[in-house]
Amino acid sequence: DADVTQTPRNRITKTGKRIMLECSQTKGHDRMYWYRQDPGLGLQLIYYSFDVKDINKGEISDGYSVSRQAQAKFSLSLESAIPNQTALYFCATSDLSGADTQYFGPGTRLTVL
Protein backbone atom coordinates (compact mmCIF):
# COMPACT_ATOMS: atom_id res chain seq x y z
CA ASP A 1 0.00 0.00 0.00
CA ALA A 2 1.14 3.55 -0.76
CA ASP A 3 2.54 5.51 2.17
CA VAL A 4 1.02 8.82 1.01
CA THR A 5 -2.40 8.77 -0.64
CA GLN A 6 -4.43 11.54 -2.20
CA THR A 7 -8.11 11.71 -3.07
CA PRO A 8 -9.51 12.36 -5.56
CA ARG A 9 -6.89 11.60 -8.22
CA ASN A 10 -8.73 13.62 -10.83
CA ARG A 11 -11.41 16.27 -10.49
CA ILE A 12 -13.17 18.56 -12.91
CA THR A 13 -15.20 21.35 -11.40
CA LYS A 14 -16.72 24.70 -12.26
CA THR A 15 -15.72 28.22 -11.31
CA GLY A 16 -17.04 29.20 -7.88
CA LYS A 17 -17.38 25.69 -6.50
CA ARG A 18 -15.81 24.66 -3.20
CA ILE A 19 -13.32 21.82 -3.55
CA MET A 20 -11.51 19.75 -0.95
CA LEU A 21 -8.46 17.63 -1.70
CA GLU A 22 -7.48 15.06 0.89
CA CYS A 23 -4.14 13.60 1.86
CA SER A 24 -3.42 10.71 4.18
CA GLN A 25 -0.12 9.17 5.22
CA THR A 26 0.95 6.04 7.03
CA LYS A 27 4.60 7.03 7.39
CA GLY A 28 4.11 8.47 10.88
CA HIS A 29 5.65 11.77 9.80
CA ASP A 30 4.83 14.96 11.65
CA ARG A 31 5.34 17.29 8.71
CA MET A 32 2.95 17.60 5.79
CA TYR A 33 2.89 19.89 2.76
CA TRP A 34 0.69 20.90 -0.14
CA TYR A 35 2.22 21.93 -3.48
CA ARG A 36 0.86 22.80 -6.87
CA GLN A 37 2.73 22.12 -10.09
CA ASP A 38 2.25 24.04 -13.30
CA PRO A 39 4.16 23.46 -16.55
CA GLY A 40 7.39 25.47 -16.56
CA LEU A 41 6.96 26.65 -12.98
CA GLY A 42 7.90 23.61 -10.99
CA LEU A 43 6.48 22.90 -7.56
CA GLN A 44 5.16 25.81 -5.53
CA LEU A 45 4.45 25.46 -1.83
CA ILE A 46 0.89 26.36 -0.81
CA TYR A 47 0.76 25.46 2.90
CA TYR A 48 2.68 23.29 5.32
CA SER A 49 2.14 21.90 8.79
CA PHE A 50 4.70 20.63 11.28
CA ASP A 51 2.16 19.09 13.64
CA VAL A 52 -1.58 19.01 14.27
CA LYS A 53 -1.65 22.49 15.83
CA ASP A 54 0.70 24.12 13.35
CA ILE A 55 -0.27 25.66 10.01
CA ASN A 56 2.01 27.85 7.89
CA LYS A 57 1.51 29.71 4.63
CA GLY A 58 3.78 28.91 1.72
CA GLU A 59 4.63 30.86 -1.42
CA ILE A 60 1.13 30.91 -2.92
CA SER A 61 -1.50 30.51 -0.18
CA ASP A 62 -4.05 33.03 -1.49
CA GLY A 63 -7.28 31.32 -2.51
CA TYR A 64 -6.48 28.19 -0.49
CA SER A 65 -7.01 26.98 3.07
CA VAL A 66 -5.92 23.83 4.89
CA SER A 67 -6.91 21.69 7.83
CA ARG A 68 -4.68 19.28 9.75
CA GLN A 69 -7.29 16.97 11.22
CA ALA A 70 -4.83 14.48 12.64
CA GLN A 71 -1.16 13.64 12.32
CA ALA A 72 -1.97 11.45 9.34
CA LYS A 73 -4.38 13.77 7.51
CA PHE A 74 -3.94 17.13 5.83
CA SER A 75 -6.63 18.54 3.55
CA LEU A 76 -6.51 21.43 1.10
CA SER A 77 -9.59 23.49 0.28
CA LEU A 78 -10.37 25.85 -2.54
CA GLU A 79 -13.25 27.92 -1.18
CA SER A 80 -14.28 29.29 -4.56
CA ALA A 81 -12.37 27.67 -7.37
CA ILE A 82 -11.15 29.74 -10.31
CA PRO A 83 -9.69 28.59 -13.66
CA ASN A 84 -6.10 29.59 -12.83
CA GLN A 85 -6.18 27.05 -10.01
CA THR A 86 -6.18 24.35 -12.65
CA ALA A 87 -3.00 22.42 -11.85
CA LEU A 88 -1.51 19.21 -10.52
CA TYR A 89 -1.57 19.18 -6.70
CA PHE A 90 0.82 17.14 -4.61
CA CYS A 91 0.81 16.34 -0.93
CA ALA A 92 4.12 15.49 0.72
CA THR A 93 5.40 14.42 4.12
CA SER A 94 8.72 14.60 5.88
CA ASP A 95 10.30 13.71 9.14
CA LEU A 96 12.89 15.89 10.84
CA SER A 97 15.07 12.87 11.40
CA GLY A 98 15.10 12.29 7.65
CA ALA A 99 16.97 15.55 7.03
CA ASP A 100 14.10 17.22 5.16
CA THR A 101 13.61 14.46 2.60
CA GLN A 102 10.06 14.73 1.33
CA TYR A 103 7.83 11.88 0.20
CA PHE A 104 5.11 12.75 -2.27
CA GLY A 105 1.64 11.42 -2.87
CA PRO A 106 0.55 10.46 -6.41
CA GLY A 107 -1.03 13.84 -7.11
CA THR A 108 -4.48 15.21 -7.85
CA ARG A 109 -5.17 16.65 -11.27
CA LEU A 110 -7.68 19.48 -10.84
CA THR A 111 -9.39 21.25 -13.71
CA VAL A 112 -11.53 24.32 -13.05
CA LEU A 113 -13.77 25.26 -15.95
Place this chain on the structure above:
Amino acid sequence: RKEVEQDPGPFNVPEGATVAFNCTYSNSASQSFFWYRQDCRKEPKLLMSVYSSGNEDGRFTAQLNRASQYISLLIRDSKLSDSATYLCAVTNNNDMRFGAGTRLTVKP
Protein backbone atom coordinates in the same frame (compact mmCIF):
# COMPACT_ATOMS: atom_id res chain seq x y z
CA ARG B 1 14.39 36.14 -10.07
CA LYS B 2 13.35 32.68 -8.94
CA GLU B 3 14.96 31.31 -5.79
CA VAL B 4 15.96 28.11 -7.54
CA GLU B 5 16.71 28.02 -11.25
CA GLN B 6 17.39 25.20 -13.65
CA ASP B 7 17.94 24.93 -17.38
CA PRO B 8 14.61 23.46 -18.54
CA GLY B 9 16.20 21.56 -21.41
CA PRO B 10 15.21 19.34 -22.99
CA PHE B 11 18.44 17.41 -23.04
CA ASN B 12 18.35 14.72 -25.71
CA VAL B 13 21.28 12.32 -25.42
CA PRO B 14 22.15 8.87 -26.80
CA GLU B 15 22.41 5.85 -24.56
CA GLY B 16 25.77 5.67 -22.86
CA ALA B 17 26.33 9.41 -22.88
CA THR B 18 27.33 11.45 -19.87
CA VAL B 19 25.06 14.36 -19.07
CA ALA B 20 25.26 17.07 -16.43
CA PHE B 21 22.64 19.40 -14.99
CA ASN B 22 23.19 22.50 -12.93
CA CYS B 23 20.88 24.26 -10.54
CA THR B 24 21.49 27.69 -9.00
CA TYR B 25 19.96 29.03 -5.82
CA SER B 26 19.74 32.61 -4.60
CA ASN B 27 19.54 32.22 -0.82
CA SER B 28 23.03 31.90 0.59
CA ALA B 29 21.58 30.66 3.91
CA SER B 30 20.14 27.53 2.27
CA GLN B 31 20.87 24.47 4.32
CA SER B 32 19.93 21.26 2.52
CA PHE B 33 20.04 20.29 -1.12
CA PHE B 34 18.42 17.50 -3.10
CA TRP B 35 17.82 16.07 -6.54
CA TYR B 36 14.42 14.56 -7.26
CA ARG B 37 13.33 12.59 -10.30
CA GLN B 38 9.86 12.97 -11.75
CA ASP B 39 8.43 10.73 -14.44
CA CYS B 40 5.66 12.05 -16.68
CA ARG B 41 2.43 12.60 -14.73
CA LYS B 42 3.90 10.98 -11.63
CA GLU B 43 5.05 12.30 -8.27
CA PRO B 44 8.63 13.45 -7.64
CA LYS B 45 10.82 10.88 -5.94
CA LEU B 46 14.06 11.54 -4.13
CA LEU B 47 17.06 10.64 -6.25
CA MET B 48 19.77 11.76 -3.88
CA SER B 49 20.68 14.30 -1.26
CA VAL B 50 23.61 16.58 -2.02
CA TYR B 51 26.34 16.92 0.56
CA SER B 52 29.07 19.52 0.83
CA SER B 53 31.72 16.92 0.14
CA GLY B 54 29.90 15.64 -2.93
CA ASN B 55 28.36 12.21 -3.15
CA GLU B 56 28.01 9.38 -5.60
CA ASP B 57 25.40 6.69 -6.04
CA GLY B 58 26.25 4.32 -8.85
CA ARG B 59 26.12 6.25 -12.11
CA PHE B 60 24.93 9.42 -10.39
CA THR B 61 27.18 12.06 -8.82
CA ALA B 62 25.93 15.16 -7.04
CA GLN B 63 28.02 18.13 -6.03
CA LEU B 64 27.45 21.33 -4.10
CA ASN B 65 29.32 24.58 -4.61
CA ARG B 66 28.32 26.94 -1.80
CA ALA B 67 30.59 29.77 -2.94
CA SER B 68 28.91 29.94 -6.34
CA GLN B 69 25.54 28.77 -5.01
CA TYR B 70 24.87 25.90 -7.33
CA ILE B 71 24.39 22.17 -7.22
CA SER B 72 25.05 19.75 -10.02
CA LEU B 73 24.01 16.27 -11.07
CA LEU B 74 26.14 14.11 -13.33
CA ILE B 75 24.72 10.98 -14.94
CA ARG B 76 27.24 8.60 -16.50
CA ASP B 77 26.50 5.83 -18.99
CA SER B 78 22.93 7.05 -19.36
CA LYS B 79 20.16 4.47 -19.83
CA LEU B 80 16.82 4.72 -21.59
CA SER B 81 15.24 4.43 -18.14
CA ASP B 82 16.94 7.66 -17.05
CA SER B 83 14.52 9.62 -19.23
CA ALA B 84 12.61 11.86 -16.82
CA THR B 85 12.50 15.36 -15.42
CA TYR B 86 15.09 16.14 -12.75
CA LEU B 87 14.15 18.66 -10.07
CA CYS B 88 16.58 20.29 -7.72
CA ALA B 89 15.36 21.34 -4.28
CA VAL B 90 16.82 23.63 -1.65
CA THR B 91 15.70 24.17 1.93
CA ASN B 92 16.06 27.14 4.22
CA ASN B 93 14.47 27.08 7.67
CA ASN B 94 12.20 24.17 6.81
CA ASP B 95 10.94 25.86 3.65
CA MET B 96 11.77 23.76 0.58
CA ARG B 97 11.91 25.41 -2.83
CA PHE B 98 12.05 23.49 -6.08
CA GLY B 99 13.44 24.33 -9.45
CA ALA B 100 11.16 24.00 -12.46
CA GLY B 101 13.01 20.87 -13.56
CA THR B 102 15.28 19.77 -16.39
CA ARG B 103 13.86 17.30 -18.86
CA LEU B 104 16.13 14.49 -20.05
CA THR B 105 15.41 12.12 -22.91
CA VAL B 106 17.83 9.27 -23.53
CA LYS B 107 17.53 7.79 -27.01
CA PRO B 108 18.65 4.43 -28.38
